[in-house]
Amino acid sequence: MRWLAVRHFARHKLRTALALMSVALGVSTFVSMSALNRNTLAAYAETARARAGDADLVARGTLAGLDASLLDQLESVDGVRRAVPLVLRFCTARRSSEEPAERFVFLGVDPQRPPGAEQVTLEQLVEEIAAPWELLSTKHPVFVNAPWARRHQVKVGDSWEFDAPAGAIALPISGILRADSIPVAMGSAVAMSPLASAQELFGSGDRIDRILIRLEENQDKEALLARLQALVGDQAHLSDPLQEAREFDAVLGSVRLALRLLSLLSLLIAAFLVHSTISMALTERRRELAILRCVGMPARSVRTMLLREALLLGGVGGSLGVVLGFAVAGSMTDLFWNTIGTTFDRIDAVASPLHPADAIIGLLAGPLAAAMAALGPARRAAQRAPLQGLRLERTPPAPSRAARDRRVSVGLAILAIALVNIEALHFPRSGYLVFVISIAALVFGGYPWMRLAMSRTGPWFLRVMGPGGRLARDHLDRAHGNTSSTLVAVSLGFGMVFSTHVLVRSFESLLEHWFDRTIQEDLFVMGEGFLASGLQGTDFDLSLRDEFRAVDGVSHVHGLRFNRIPYRNERVLLFSLDAAAPEDSGQFLYVEGGPADKAAWAKGDGIFVSEGLAFLQGVHRGDSMELPTPGGIRELPILAVVQDYTWPRGVVLIDDDLYQDLYDDFRAHEFAITLNSSRSLDSVQADIERILGDRYHAFVLTQEQVQSSVFSVFHDYWSLLLAQETLAVLVAALGTFHTLLISVLLRRREIGLLRAVGAPRQVLRRMIQLEGALIGLGGGALGVLFGGAISAVTLRVLCLEEQGYRCPWEFSWWVVAAVLVGAAATGWLAAWLPSRTAEQTEVLSVIGEE
């Protein structure tokens, strides 16, 4: 009987292709998301390893650096083979003033204590190098890595302008490092120079940023780590290199969570699509199966035949989906990492997004969903009395079942809402529970509720939309099963769209409010692309501040410093600013404490922390925090808790005088300038630009410019989801298309009859298109409800549980309207081809067949 399936597929090429495409698209969305998601940790591990070389342990300090004397201390310990010093800075550089800046990781390495393997010759390290006499005469030789050099056509002897704290400085490229000689990191743009040069360029005196430690063979790493940490005390933070990866990953927790939810949704959409595809196809073949039963095929053979067909479809479609999914993931990888890089840390994408587990899940998902979908219909088809199948009328589902499903769905919805609002629940995990419950509510109640909403609307449809509208409505009212799962797929797709809208909107209004109150300085000076590089970039000497202060019309200038410090397995942001800045440069939004606490803060009696940090670390006003400083751990009281959304893992706000005292760091990432009203903004801006002149490649931005660029980074971050959503909506539209096409084929008799009693083509076309629009509209409406619920959970998880602050749930009615109209239009469009098919139904071929 195997040939029956093959022949069936061969005869219905279009439908088979559609079914395959549905399965493939569904599986591919899941595979692509899963692949991207899976690779985040791998990419972080890669980056952390790149920063640590292949060290066993790494010692980190703050931006203020580590004392070089630690090197000998560490090496004197038994079991430690080598301690390698490293300067690691972020900076921008360009070929010439006219060209856009490239972002670099600038490494300083000691030629006597190189990272990596001990015994290397220069030839093994470099691909190309300047002549010896040129090297000797170069004060700061710079080496760049080969892939990057090739991409930018950089040759030995070229000169590049690097942005250093004291201004831009032209440095010759003295050599090209072999691709494998230095771990690739930070978008591959790595510049390396001798330790002393890096220290001089970046003004870090004889300090270093990290120490890479290699141990002797067969050492107990944990024990040695503890011993070394005890030895260096508070001066450095020692850890396994992968610890840094874990810290990075924690920062990305919210993104990963959102992606994981989305890929779960995609898998569901795929499953529902496969379900409706298979069960539609089976409904259509009811007669054929009945005939087979009539001529004596056993029920069991019918069942196995159908299951085998479903598995074949699911298998082939799933394999296509895996290939497609990897292609999509491949093309999205760059976008993904660029976006992550602008918002959080600059990370390199892992070269290959392929992982066997993703392929396996994808390959299994297709046939599994298909088999699940085929199981019920196949059993029913096998059990049906042969003659029953030959009759054509189909009976609608029993009203009692619909009523029960409605009650179940309401119960589930109430449960979901209750769960979201129970404060005591710990969320990431119970968030999944709410997610599952919401989907169950949708699956149970979606179609019954839609039917209830349509009940008694028959006459209304007839009056307003004519017989075509009435028949479209009638058909939806009667078509259980197939339409129901299509509806669920459509509502999941539009639910995704709507929930993203709610998330973006809620975050945006929170950010807007905070920005408007807190960041009110008039002008900002910063390096190129600073806001879009996760606040890692060029350092400026603080001396610039005094030059700005001297400008006529300037009332206040402060240097801002963003320093990521390790704190209890997290990386929190240490944000230094001038606590004595005047009122008109912005005010805090206090969560605990109030403006009265500012005086003590400005005196350096303690710190302010962000709401998120207070929540994540479980600290409050009056508690104290132990901050790592070059001089050891310093315990500082928390004077107030304020709103600040600069960094997802929490912010410590510290007065700049105290910061300089503790960290001996006289550099800034950014200057914020408040004007008095004696001169126009433009003329002051011009003066500031003149001070920067050719010395610095820096930009002077107005408050509006900073705000808009912060929001554009924010939108970039969310645009990641856009691709995913587009795919979901496409898949949903394809599902609608497929459902309608088969429904038209199923109803050939009805349509032919309408033609026979004189229905104009336009009525038939309108009928099918309205049906599509109604599926879309129903799916859109359910999607808004579902998306609303999902966004509430996600907001709760992303804000409160992951980042520790409350973010009110907000949406706009305009978007609700847009989703409904968009969904209806999608359904309408999806119905276009099926409506053509309906219109071309031959009357006689249908009326004649008895």
Next chain:
Amino acid sequence: MSPSPPLSAELRQVERCYQRGQEEVAALRTLDWKVAQGRWHAVRGPSGSGKSPLLHLLGGLDRPTRGQVLLARRHIPEDAGPRDPLIDLHAMDDEALARLRRTEVGFVFQSFHLLPTLNATENAALPLLLDGVRESDARQRAEHLLETVGLGHRRGHFPEELSGGERQRVATARALAPGPSLLLADEPTGNLDRVQGLEVLELFSRLMADHDMTIVMVTHDALAAERAEQVHELDDGRWLPR
């Protein structure tokens, strides 16, 4: 010779051939027929003799391969000359034929072909609704017709709640909805038991008496053919000489 009676329809040298694989099969062979108005015609013949194709041609559901099918129209169109009340179906496009079917002729099928999602009234009103008649007017007329076919008490029922005879009467009410002068019925009693079949034939008789109507009924039931005023025998696409 008496003047020829007014015609309801006319077939002139009509041939209908079907392509079956390479072969061309003729279902109707150069058929002539003047369908006298106001009569009840029965067309008899063995299965496969071409009865249904004949009816489909008269109802504008199909076109002849050769020859002409002419139909009298209730509404004389502006473009037809006043002297020729018959209109050639050949000149009409698909949409015009569809219009014809919902305005000029009524068709009753052997297996009823009612829409399962519409109740009796709505089914009967369908051709009117398709023609853009106001919903309340269409409903009113359909209810009146259901009274006529004796189903006044069943107007809110759905097809699956009706017996075969009742369904066929709803189908007849639908055929009558546009007020056609020509009613075509293809084995209207073929799917009914004896009693229900008789009910439907009874209804046809009443329609003949009360309305000025021409009925062309295809049947191979001798009993049904007896009720008709004129019986025509078809065999292999040709009239059998009487």
